[in-house]
Amino acid sequence: MEICKNLDKSKHTPEIELCALHFKKAGHHTFAKQAFLRLGDIKGLMKLHVDCQKWDEAQMLAQQNPGMESLINLPYADWLSANDRFEEAQEAYKKANRPDMALRIIEFLSENAISEKRFQDAAQYYWILATESLKLVQDTEGLTKKEDSKYMNDYEEYLKLAEIYQAYNLVSRYLEESYRAMIQGELYNESVFNAARFLVNNLGKRQPSGINIVYVYYALATLAFKFEAFKTAREAFEKLQSLKIPPKWVGQVDMQHLKLRAKPFQDKEGLAMTCNRCITVNPLTNSAGDHCTTCGCNIVRNFGSFDSLPLVEFTPDPSITPVRVKELLKADAPMHGAGGGGWNQRVSE
Numbered sequence: 001m002e003i004c005k006n007l008d009k010s011k012h013t014p015e016i017e018l019c020a021l022h023f024k025k026a027g028h029h030t031f032a033k034q035a036f037l038r039l040g041d042i043k044g045l046m047k048l049h050v051d052c053q054k055w056d057e058a059q060m061l062a063q064q065n066p067g068m069e070s071l072i073n074l075p076y077a078d079w080l081s082a083n084d085r086f087e088e089a090q091e092a093y094k095k096a097n098r099p100d101m102a103l104r105i106i107e108f109l110s111e112n113a114i115s116e117k118r119f120q121d122a123a124q125y126y127w128i129l130a131t132e133s134l135k136l137v138q139d140t141e142g143l144t145k146k147e148d149s150k151y152m153n154d155y156e157e158y159l160k161l162a163e164i165y166q167a168y169n170l171v172s173r174y175l176e177e178s179y180r181a182m183i184q185g186e187l188y189n190e191s192v193f194n195a196a197r198f199l200v201n202n203l204g205k206r207q208p209s210g211i212n213i214v215y216v217y218y219a220l221a222t223l224a225f226k227f228e229a230f231k232t233a234r235e236a237f238e239k240l241q242s243l244k245i246p247p248k249w250v251g252q253v254d255m256q257h258l259k260l261r262a263k264p265f266q267d268k269e270g271l272a273m274t275c276n277r278c279i280t281v282n283p284l285t286n287s288a289g290d291h292c293t294t295c296g297c298n299i300v301r302n303f304g305s306f307d308s309l310p311l312v313e314f315t316p317d318p319s320i321t322p323v324r325v326k327e328l329l330k331a332d333a334p335m336h337g338a339g340g341g342g343w344n345q346r347v348s349e
């Protein structure tokens with residue numbers, strides 16, 4: 001260091017550079033920093049901070065020298081991720097203009113949450129994945145680019161998985177923490193019943209990791225029996241017979257299945273779900289999807305208790321101005337025989 005200090009900057013630049021590199025190689029961050037400062041080599045100094053993982057100093061230098069940020073963002077994100085600070089790493093990757101890496105981090109976090117049975121967290125991570133995928137779509141209207149359709153598909157699938165894990169969180173806790181039903185009472189049981197129905201409607205051919213279909217049908221069967229929805233209970237018990245049930249449940253499942261024989265064939269009146277759009281009375285489960293069996297209108301759910309809300313989703317024709325749409329919504333429905341008011345319908349899945 002003494003030799004380096006005594007060197008004249010104007011005459012011995014290569015020698016000072018050599019000293020800086022030697023200090024850096026030997027891990028003497030402070031000495032190397034002084035050498036780079038003497039040289040006025042800001043880029044070299046930044047690289048030194050990054051290589052020595054002196055992130056505070058690197059951030060300060062980047063603040064003083066705009067444009068230098070790009071040099072630290074990516075290595076900083078890598079370092080955060082290597083040190084298990086995934087939430088911060090995800091933000092840092094976004095700053096480094098690497099949304100793909102940010103998405104991979106969240107995917108990793110969600111897989112981790114599922115393996116630890118933290119389904120609420122998994123739902124939240126999938127929701128972040130959905131919103132981040134949607135942000136990557138450049139042309140939402142036309143979906144002209146190949147990547148746009150991919151990101152749009154990713155958005156829809158991630159959103160569905162977020163909803164599925166949110167529902168499964170209720171089912172899983174109901175079965176793993178049986179004291180909850182005693183403390184939280186009937187409303188809790190009803191939410192779990194609704195969540196199990198939502199899962200049967202939405203899983204379709206999907207087999208998301210960590211989701212045990214036996215849990216879903218067991219919760220559905222036992223709660224349907226409890227709420228006297230005997231038709232639904234019968235279907236769920238029949239489905240359970242085709243699945244591998246844990247030995248501790250076999251006795252109870254057989255007993256309840258037997259008791260069902262003495263019960264009515266129909267679900268109790270008042271439990272049925274009426275479509276808000278076409279007023280058709282729907283069965284309690286519909287494995288074809290979470291929609292009305294007659295008109296195909298999607299069921300809008302409250303994601304706390306998974307009951308259906310009295311809402312109908314629709315899209316106004318683009319030719320009608322937003323102001324006019326509001327006026328029409330406030331207006332009375334046209335009388336029958338008045339030409340239908342130009343009404344036509346298109347139902348999309």
Ligand SMILES: [Zn+2]
Pocket residue numbers: 275276277278279280292293294295296297
């Ligand atoms: Zn309907």
